[in-house]
Amino acid sequence: MPSTPRSTRSRTKNPGSQSALRHLNQQRIIECLLNGPSTQAELARQTGLSTATVSNIVKIMQDAGLASTEPITSSGRRALNVRLNSNGAVAVGIDFGRRHLRVVLATLSYHIIAEESVLLPLGHHSDEGIRAAVDLLAKLLDESGVERSAVVGAGVGIPGPIDRRTGTVAQGAILPEWVGINILQHLEDTLNFPVFVDNDANLGALSEVTWGPHSGISNLMFMKIGSGIGAGLILNGAPYYGNVGITGEIGHATIHEHGLICRCGNRGCLETIASTTTMIELLGRGEEKPLSAEDIVRKALERDSATLRVVDDAGLAVGRALGNVANLINPEVIVVGGPLAGLGDLLLDPIRRGLVRHAVPVIGETTKLTMSSLGDRAEALGAAALVFQHAGIRRS
Numbered sequence: 001m002p003s004t005p006r007s008t009r010s011r012t013k014n015p016g017s018q019s020a021l022r023h024l025n026q027q028r029i030i031e032c033l034l035n036g037p038s039t040q041a042e043l044a045r046q047t048g049l050s051t052a053t054v055s056n057i058v059k060i061m062q063d064a065g066l067a068s069t070e071p072i073t074s075s076g077r078r079a080l081n082v083r084l085n086s087n088g089a090v091a092v093g094i095d096f097g098r099r100h101l102r103v104v105l106a107t108l109s110y111h112i113i114a115e116e117s118v119l120l121p122l123g124h125h126s127d128e129g130i131r132a133a134v135d136l137l138a139k140l141l142d143e144s145g146v147e148r149s150a151v152v153g154a155g156v157g158i159p160g161p162i163d164r165r166t167g168t169v170a171q172g173a174i175l176p177e178w179v180g181i182n183i184l185q186h187l188e189d190t191l192n193f194p195v196f197v198d199n200d201a202n203l204g205a206l207s208e209v210t211w212g213p214h215s216g217i218s219n220l221m222f223m224k225i226g227s228g229i230g231a232g233l234i235l236n237g238a239p240y241y242g243n244v245g246i247t248g249e250i251g252h253a254t255i256h257e258h259g260l261i262c263r264c265g266n267r268g269c270l271e272t273i274a275s276t277t278t279m280i281e282l283l284g285r286g287e288e289k290p291l292s293a294e295d296i297v298r299k300a301l302e303r304d305s306a307t308l309r310v311v312d313d314a315g316l317a318v319g320r321a322l323g324n325v326a327n328l329i330n331p332e333v334i335v336v337g338g339p340l341a342g343l344g345d346l347l348l349d350p351i352r353r354g355l356v357r358h359a360v361p362v363i364g365e366t367t368k369l370t371m372s373s374l375g376d377r378a379e380a381l382g383a384a385a386l387v388f389q390h391a392g393i394r395r396s
């Protein structure tokens with residue numbers, strides 16, 4: 001499993017107090033257990049804690065329903081194997097968008113306990129987004145009666161590339177105010193439990209094979225069409241992260257060499273034709289109020305001819321870009337997510353035409369193309385799944 005960027009700094013605000021120290025030690029043990037079951041002796045070795053301290057904390061975690069133990073024989077000696085308890089332990093999924101925040105709580109047995117989204121102001125700074133996430137998480141924990149100590153980790157989705165070497169939001173994010181922020185460090189310091197950060201399209205892909213109808217699929221591409229366009233890949237059954245984690249930047253595939261200037265500085269990128277930002281600009285001329293992505297879906301379903309044309313052009317361009325990618329990686333399924341999912345075949349048909357035209361025949365014919373059934377929940381659910389993935393817990 002590729003590693004996800006993690007902070008190594010202390011996460012306790014008052015390291016001097018006994019309870020803060022115990023909390024910190026418990027988190028260290030949970031971090032080890034997120035990589036799979038382990039013996040108490042191995043936990044002591046990995047954390048540097050004494051075996052007595054490990055034994056005490058494991059007992060407390062057992063009493064709280066967070067962990068369970070079983071006697072095993074390790075290297076010819078009797079040992080106690082410790083694993084996180086899938087019913088008692090809770091994973092958090094947080095999805096930040098340009099204008100929204102969604103938080104979900106799920107048990108490690110894949111049961112969703114709570115879920116809520118709120119609007120964020122356009123152009124919000126990372127501090128504001130993080131504060132809103134902390135508040136919403138506290139509200140959901142409170143309402144669902146989940147103790148904070150039951151949270152084993154949080155997955156976080158950001159609509160932009162994440163440099164996995166550092167956990168920093170890289171240039172090109174749809175939230176320009178967040179670029180250069182070490183989102184991982186900020187969140188770990190604030191939340192006081194392990195945090196895993198990933199790009200939202202990667203989480204969409206993980207969500208489809210975890211929560212969606214594609215659980216048996218080893219080669220899947222998730223394409224998010226929103227204010228920006230990005231793709232997440234599952235290859236040979238695992239998320240694909242490339243060298244530094246910046247993959248799936250298909251929104252910047254050149255479609256028209258002399259096309260419009262893109263926010264990346266290039267010309268004629270896919271985003272300048274098929275992002276909701278472009279569609280809203282094209283269709284919003286002459287409108288009194290700025291359009292939303294929901295307006296585009298509504299107008300297309302009402303058969304507004306200009307909207308249908310813009311959607312068709314966008315779909316063809318997306319299909320062309322997908323054809324090139326499909327030729328390279330031969331996915332079994334391509335899932336389209338984002339706020340235009342309500343367009344259904346109005347968007348899928350031109351994408352399919354573009355794909356079939358630009359992929360080699362056998363790939364064009366055999367690649368399944370579908371809308372995401374998870375809607376705007378895909379990324380937050382994928383964020384929670386990131387914690388399951390680190391805990392080595394698969395859905396049964």
Ligand SMILES: [Zn+2]
Nearest residue numbers: 252262264269
């Ligand atoms: Zn571009």
